[in-house]
Structure formats: structure tokens, C-alpha cells
Amino acid sequence: xxxxxxxxxxxxxxxxxxxxxxxxxxxxxxxxxxxxxxxxxxxxxxxxxxxxxxxxxxxxxxxxxxxxxxxxxxxxxxxxxxxxxxxxxxxxxxxxxxxxxxxxxxxxxxxxxxxxxxxxxxxxxxxxxxxxxxxxxxxxxxxxxxxxxxxxxxxxxxxxxxxxxxxxxxxxxxxxxxxxxxxxxxxxxxxxxxxxxxxxxxxxxxxxxxxxxxxxxxxxxxxxxxxxxxxxxxxxxxxxxxxxxxxxxxxxxxxxxxxxxxxxxxxxxxxxxxxxxxxxxxxxxxxxxxxxxxxxxxxxxxxxxxxxxxxxxxxxxxxxxxxxxxxxxxxxxxxxxxxxxxxxxxxxxxxxxxxxxxxxxxxxxxxxxxxxxxxxxxxxxxxx
Ligand SMILES: Cc1ncc(COP(=O)(O)O)c(C=O)c1O
Numbered sequence: 224x225x226x227x228x229x230x231x232x233x234x235x236x237x238x239x240x241x242x243x244x245x246x247x248x249x250x251x252x253x254x255x256x257x258x259x260x261x262x263x264x265x266x267x268x269x270x271x272x273x274x275x276x277x278x279x280x281x282x283x284x285x286x287x288x289x290x291x292x293x294x295x296x297x298x299x300x301x302x303x304x305x306x307x308x309x310x311x312x313x314x315x316x317x318x319x320x321x322x323x324x325x326x327x328x329x330x331x332x333x334x335x336x337x338x339x340x341x342x343x344x345x346x347x348x349x350x351x352x353x354x355x356x357x358x359x360x361x362x363x364x365x366x367x368x369x370x371x372x373x374x375x376x377x378x379x380x381x382x383x384x385x386x387x388x389x390x391x392x393x394x395x396x397x398x399x400x401x402x403x404x405x406x407x408x409x410x411x412x413x414x415x416x417x418x419x420x421x422x423x424x425x426x427x428x429x430x431x432x433x434x435x436x437x438x439x440x441x442x443x444x445x446x447x448x449x450x451x452x453x454x455x456x457x458x459x460x461x462x463x464x465x466x467x468x469x470x471x472x473x474x475x476x477x478x479x480x481x482x483x484x485x486x487x488x489x490x491x492x493x494x495x496x497x498x499x500x501x502x503x504x505x506x507x508x509x510x511x512x513x514x515x516x517x518x519x520x521x522x523x524x525x526x527x528x529x530x531x532x533x534x535x536x537x538x539x540x541x542x543x544x545x546x547x548x549x550x551x552x553x554x555x556x557x558x559x560x561x562x563x564x565x566x567x568x569x570x571x572x573x574x575x576x577x578x579x580x581x582x583x584x585x586x587x588x589x590x591x592x593x594x595x596x597x598x599x600x601x602x603x604x605x606x607x
Pocket of ligand 1: 327330399427457459466470
């Protein structure tokens with residue numbers, strides 16, 4: 224038999240290495256050695272999907288009509304539910320032209336550049352950031368250009384210094400990994416930049432609903448002019464503990480939505496309709512589970528941030544997301560520091576994994592119960 228040698232495309236060759244693989248492997252090693260590791264690394268909710276949403280899936284799964292190919296753009300009833308949900312929270316949208324179902328928001332973010340980016344076109348991406356923006360730009364043969372997010376500017380990029388000849392701009396507030404939030408003034412600045420320079424904006428709003436202490440995060444689309452320049456991508460994953468279900472949506476400018484819809488209609492055949500029906504239940508049904516979730520994460524945040532500050536760290540309390548973005552107290556490089564934490568039995572994500580400007584920070588995810596967070600703080604006290 225002749226062995227086929229898999230030769231990867233130059234596109235795959237230039238993808239950055241998966242830094243987290245090393246941490247995952249070391250974590251597994253520690254567990255084999257019998258150490259019970261507390262994992263504050265992954266941004267994956269530990270709470271179950273609310274039962275009324277699960278029940279909705281169960282009954283929808285029995286319907287034969289749902290067993291056939293869905294439409295890539297999503298059922299009209301799903302898109303209507305999205306538009307009603309958005310109207311209640313932010314702005315009115317036309318479900319036929321301004322809403323598109325996604326198989327999780329990652330899918331939409333990853334496919335968007337294929338609709339608008341040609342070889343060498345510039346794509347503005349925040350640094351640090353959720354890695355998908357940069358990788359999607361590369362996979363579309365575009366050129367990612369970093370916009371640094373630093374503490375002195377509240378982790379908002381300096382839009383006035385952004386490359387005006389870019390084609391696409393990604394932003395994300397409430398932000399992963401920094402947990403920073405944006406105000407209307409910042410969004411207005413983005414809209415002005417985009418309309419002056421013909422840049423499409425994609426705002427990633429995956430954490431819009433996870434806000435605390437009475438704070439409510441604004442939708443990018445609620446700023447005047449935003450509907451003319453871009454879209455917002457959102458997800459049921461974090462709001463309803465549905466990461467495994469893969470259900471999200473893109474909303475906003477009809478031409479941008481149409482471009483993404485065209486790419487998707489050639490690449491995927493949509494989300495299982497029973498999952499879309501459950502998604503409708505999530506958005507149209509009782510929302511008390513979201514309030515409960517907000518209270519849960521706020522309590523965990525308080526325990527972690529107060530605990531870290533008590534042991535000599537200097538950490539701000541985030542108003543949103545389920546992340547805590549902590550400056551590394553001993554100034555060591557973030558990867559090295561995360562390995563030290565792992566030796567003490569705590570997994571956290573080194574800032575460098577989100578980009579060069581993430582160096583100097585470590586990200587904790589609030590996805591374990593309070594008792595484990597308290598134990599993690601006790602372990603961290605031994606490290607520094
Ligand atoms: C900022 C951000 N955007 C998008 C996603 C993707 O979410 P999903 O594909 O589950 O909708 C994540 C997941 O962690 C994220 O942190």
C-alpha cells in the first residue's frame with residue numbers, strides 16, 4: 224500500500240500553533256497522577272440548559288417535519304423569535320433580511336470573511352481576542368491587522384489609529400478575554416470610522432446578556448448608523464447554557480447578512496430544526512433562568528476577585544462576561560505563570576494565548592462552583 228502524505232495547504236501552514244494544547248496535555252498528566260485540578264480555563268458554562276428548553280427539544284425531535292434538511296438561513300419562525308427578542312432588548316429587525324441563523328456564533332464569525340475578503344485584504348482584529356477573528360481572516364487569505372487592547376484605554380481599540388484601508392473590522396463587547404465593556408460613544412466612533420472608510424463592522428455580542436450589578440450592555444446596532452455599516456453576531460450558548468447545541472444568529476445590515484447567507488448556503492445545510500425550535504423556546508419563554516445565571520456568576524466573580532485581592536493580587540471586578548482578566552502579580556510571562564498555577568492544581572489561560580497584547584495577564588473562567596473557587600484561591604495563595 225502506498226502511504227498518502229498529507230501536504231497541508233499554505234493556508235493551514237500559517238495558522239498559529241494551538242498554545243492551549245500544551246496546557247490541556249499537562250492538565251491530563253496531573254489528573255493521571257491523581258491531582259484534582261480545578262479548571263478555570265475553559266469558557267464553557269457548567270450549568271445545565273434550563274429544563275423547559277430541553278423539553279422543547281424533546282417534543283420537536285419527535286416531529287417528522289424536523290427530520291429533513293433545514294434551510295441554511297434558519298426557519299422563519301426562528302428568525303422571527305430572534306427579531307422579537309432583539310426588539311425587546313435593543314432594536315427592531317426585519318426577520319427576512321436582517322436576521323440569519325448560525326450554527327453557533329463561531330460558525331458565522333469564521334465564515335464572514337469568505338463573503339467580503341479577497342487575497343491580502345486587511346481585516347482589523349483586536350489583540351488580545353477570541354482567536355477565531357484572526358484565524359478566519361487568514362483562512363480567507365486576508366491579512367489580519369492587530370488593534371491593541373490595553374488597560375490604559377479600558378481595553379478599547381484606538382479606532383482613530385486603525386488602518387483606514389481595511390475591509391472588515393471585528394470588535395467584541397462585553398469582551399473575551401478582558402471582560403471590558405464598551406459604551407455608546409465608542410460604538411459611535413466605530414460607526415463613523417466605518418462609514419468614512421467603507422469598512423464592514425462585525426460586533427461579536429456573545430456576552431451581551433451576562434452583565435452584573437444592574438449594568439446592561441448596549442448592542443452595537445442600537446447606535447445610530449450602525450445598521451448601515453455592519454452586523455452583530457450573537458449566541459444562545461452562554462445566555463442559556465447551550466454551548467453544545469450550536470445555535471446562534473447574525474443580525475444587522477441586510478447586504479452584509481445577504482453575503483454571509485450566500486456563503487453559508489453553499490457550505491452548510493442549517494441547524495437541526497428541533498434545535499431551532501428549542502432556541503425559539505429559549506428566547507420567547509421565561510427569562511428567569513438568565514437572571515439566576517447572572518446572580519450565580521456575580522457571586523463567583525466576587526469570591527474570586529475579593530479572594531485574589533486578599534492574597535495580594537490587584538484585580539478589577541468585571542461588569543460583564545464570566546471571565547476575570549488578572550494582571551500577573553509576579554510579572555512572570557503568562558505561559559510560565561499558568562504552568563506554575565497548574566503545578567498548584569489550578570488551570571487558567573495564559574494571556575499570550577489570546578495575542579501578544581494579552582501578555583502579562585491570566586484569564587480565569589467563572590465556570591466552577593463557589594467552593595471550588597475558594598479552594599482555587601487557597602492554592603493560588605501558595606504560588607505567589
Ligand atoms: C467572544 C466569543 N465569541 C464567540 C464565541 C463562540 O460561541 P458559540 O459558537 O458557542 O456561539 C465564544 C466562545 O467562547 C466567545 O468567547
